[in-house]
Amino acid sequence: MFNYIVRRLVYGVITLLALSIIVFWLLQNTGGGPLDRLKANPRITKETVAAITEFYGLDQPAIQQYFTWLSKYVTGDWGVSFQAPTPVRDLVFDRLGGTLRLMMTALGIAVLIGIPLGIYQALKQYTFLDQAATTFSFVTFSTPIFVLGISLQIVFAVYLERWTGVKFFFNAGMNSANYSDLGFLARLGDTVQHLFLPAISIALISIAAYSRYQRASMLEVLHSDYLRTAKAKGLSRRSVIVKHALRNALIPIITLISLDVATVLGGAVITETIFGWPGIGRLYITAIGQNDYPIVMAVVMAIGIMVVVMNLLADIAYGFLDPRVRYD
């Protein structure tokens, strides 16, 4: 077990190295450099540009630039933004909290609703509720997240307020400006009012995915031979479903959830853009627009690390849940 985890960690590091090489290479080979704006500015002399280029090491060959970046990255020096003299590490950690808050809420909602929904659907296959939930899943799954997000904004932030005169949800930002003056309950309320719409727009898509997979996996188990055996030997329906079916039907969903972290983080890029949410997704889009390589690299690596860790945790959990899986 210990050996397995160590080996997986080594693979994880290799994966992250590959990710960094791919993204670094792509950034180097796409038109537009980080200093384009400086170069276009007539008041900045060529000498100044050359000095800045040298300062950032941009005149060196790509491979050397990569190793310089890498050797600094592993020691915790993630470089300095080209746009402002702020350490990238501070920028990323500053925004990471926002993204994690959004992501964890969305995943939590999706797991709490999606999995029970899928199980219920499998148990009551082809009933009205199953069909309705399936239709919901399909429609949600078939809608781009930005259409979902904008629709939620229009309906629950704009029109709901117009109709009722009460502000239920905010459609931009993470907290109100007067947040620090509020009492504990008001703070909690303010946070929920801001968090609700972006979290739901991410969660809806995950709910659709989880319930669909959970339904399929539960149905597969329900049709298996050992379940028929369990029924045939006279176990109660409850015991058959909870002890025999559920325990096996829940295993595949763990892989899906761990893989979904990447999807959710990707979705966060769009959701954060729509809802003006101060997370790493919006930081990423801004940085790409400005060719701010250190930030792009740092955000991609942060997302990569989260994905690698989640995959490892999922595989370990898999082993605990399914004794047929052996680590060798």
Added chain:
Amino acid sequence: MTDTQRPPDAPEEDIDFEALDASEGMAVEPITQWKLFRSRLGRHRLALWSAGVLGFIVFVTIFADFIPGLGDPSAELRDEDGGALNLLAPRGAHPFGTDNIARDVLARVVYGGRASLTVAGVTGLMVMVLGTTVGAIAGYYGGWIDNALMRFVDLVLSLPLLPVAIVAAAFLREAFEGREALALAFLLGSLTWGTLARIVRAEFLSLREKEFVEAAKAAGAKDRRIIFRHILPNAMSPIIVNATLVVGVAIIIEAALSFLGFGVVPPTPAWGQMAADGGRAAVSSGAWWLVVFPSGALIITVLAVNFLGDGLRDALDPTQTIERK
């Protein structure tokens, strides 16, 4: 919705009773997998409808040039006095209205299907071939081959799709000059096949231990035959479901990339890009038709793809019985 009068396992129209009589009951026409598949899919009415809708959409987009009355998607329309007909509400000659630079939205939605469907179709094909091949080889042979391939799959899967796609989109757009749709398909295909490879590998891992594979091996079947004739048909159901999901996802991601400005480049129309640009224009001008029609076309197409995938799952998986109400 899948309810019929017949029990599911007795497709009597598949049995030729005359031939049966003629040979005095000695020759029974076998119920092949294909026949079983057709009869099962036939019972999935929603999937059939979806196949019809998809067929219609594909047909219309391919033969868009021959549709009478459908204008040029990039022509800017003018009235008799030369005034631009921009932001016309849907009616009469322009049932989907016109956009902010006076182009016919109906024509753009129809032609926009080309880019979106190319992205989706090519991505789906790529994923199916890559994912199935890698997953099958890894799962069947195991050992170091499995290990090496799966580490590579881990690598592909741990590339966060949208962030990497955004960085790569700009690069590929330069590499595939003028063929953005193919560039996007190539990009999405090479980023999304990992899930299917994992699923296929898992199927192969469990199926290769089954008795029927052991029997085939004992009978002297070669690896290739075991993989393609014995294991693959049994693993087909998750492959089909995943490939369809990928086709849907490809259209959605194309839309997401377009929303962020990294998708199909204007003036070439594509649904995602139209919905994204239309969404922004609709907020300022109130022209709802700019966002409703392209995103409607997109959602209906993805819905049809997903419903079809679901129907195929029921039809292709011989271990799953379609239960009657």
